[in-house]
Amino acid sequence: MKVGFIGLGTMGGNAAKNIIRAGFETFVFDLRREAATDHLSMGANWVDSPREMISHVDCVVSMVFGPPHLDAVLNGSEGLLSGDCRGKLWIDMTTSSPRFMRDLIKPFVEAGGRPIDAPVTGSVDAAIRGDMPMFVGGEDEDVEAARPVIEAMGELRKVGKYGTGYVAKLVNNQLWKVHAAAIGEAMVCAKQAGLEPDVWWEVMKGGAADSFVMQHDVPSIFAGHYDPSFPLKLCLKDLGLIKELLEDTGTRSELLDACHVRFREASDRYGPDAGEMTVCKVVEDDAGVELRVEGDWMAPWLVTHQAAE
Structure with missing residues (x-):
């Protein structure tokens, strides 16, 4: 499985490193390319947009600031929806609005995407160690397909259908x-x-x-x-x-x-x-x-x- 990671901030940057350590071929994107310096030195590949990322990977992981930033990841001019989403997993670890995300995700599902919400708890030290608890919502078969990626970053705690993780x-x-x-x-x-x-x-x-x-x-x-x-x-x-x-x-x-x-x-x-x-x-x-x-x-x-x- 090839994995992409969008959002290399304090928590996301450390989570992405654990995906690389787990041996996945990894592609990374952030609004600041310098945020990816460590990841590139660890063997990750840089892409210039979510659209480019989804063309390379089987699973996208995102961890950004909030709902407007997720909207840009999906619906921006170079967002995921401008690429081929068929069969692709999208694990979002952002703390976001359940109401907003239920509406936002519809076109991704219609395009053949497989969404999972997996926001995390703990602190930056848990993200560094790779043991942060993750509240995971999604279809059972999608969660099982994504399990190796999720467990590379932390502890999978299944809570229900998509949206219940938020x-x-x-x-x-x-x-x-x-x-x-x-x-x-x-x-x-x-x-x-x-x-x-x-x-x-x-x-x-x-x-x-x-x-x-x-x-x-x-x-x-x-x-x-x-x-x-x-x-x-x-x-x-x-x-x-x-x-x-x-x-x-x-x-x-x-x-x-x-x-x-x-x-x-x-x-x-x-x-x-x-x-x-x-x-x-x-x-x-x-x-x-x-x-x-x-x-x-x-x-x-x-x-x-x-x-x-």
């Missing part, structure tokens, strides 16, 4: 963002009441308060970088998509709305490129405390793949 990712991020915002309040309150952040963290883990955010993201607060590998502008994009899904399903959203306000406040204060956990820095700064903890806190983006060690 739903799973959004509600996953709903809980992630709410917990991230709440952690800032809890940590500052604990410190103000006499419980030091490192002690607080150790006793919270493994109990009812535990989560991926608790285990993985709190060290970025201790280190003071707040994990810029996932910036606030992506958080706000995701929160907008989550709000759309809640509205589409008629679900109450008071907690999500309050979380959204806090993330907008963080972006206004520290800029859209600041790290996701600066949502906690808002509470720190307002209280006049710091949550720094001395230690060798490994930044997620410095993790290496075992093949590169």
Whole structure:
């Protein structure tokens, strides 16, 4: 199977490297050719457009910023639909709108394409290692055909038909963002009441308060970088998509709305490129405390793949 990868950003660039490592003949495209430098040195082939890519490959993988960028990948003047889509798999790992994607994908299916949505969770270190969980939606036979490609990048978690992967990712991020915002309040309150952040963290883990955010993201607060590998502008994009899904399903959203306000406040204060956990820095700064903890806190983006060690 020949594989193409569109979107070589922080997560996508590392996922594409794992496809190359798995031995697939790989073709890559990004709006910035320099983003492909490592991939080309690893043996990947460059193409100048999605249209050119689909003429070379059996399976296209994409991971771009959001819905408008997926529209361009498919419907642009050099998009996938301007090429021959018959029998081709398209695995999209973008965090996107289920409503938007159901409409967007129709002409691809009519052209003979086989779509799969497989947005991911975890962080950049999971993308580097190749073990990121992937919420996969699609026809069973298409998912099985794509399994070797998906499993080269992470863990396949089948959730249903096409579109359900996007739903799973959004509600996953709903809980992630709410917990991230709440952690800032809890940590500052604990410190103000006499419980030091490192002690607080150790006793919270493994109990009812535990989560991926608790285990993985709190060290970025201790280190003071707040994990810029996932910036606030992506958080706000995701929160907008989550709000759309809640509205589409008629679900109450008071907690999500309050979380959204806090993330907008963080972006206004520290800029859209600041790290996701600066949502906690808002509470720190307002209280006049710091949550720094001395230690060798490994930044997620410095993790290496075992093949590169």
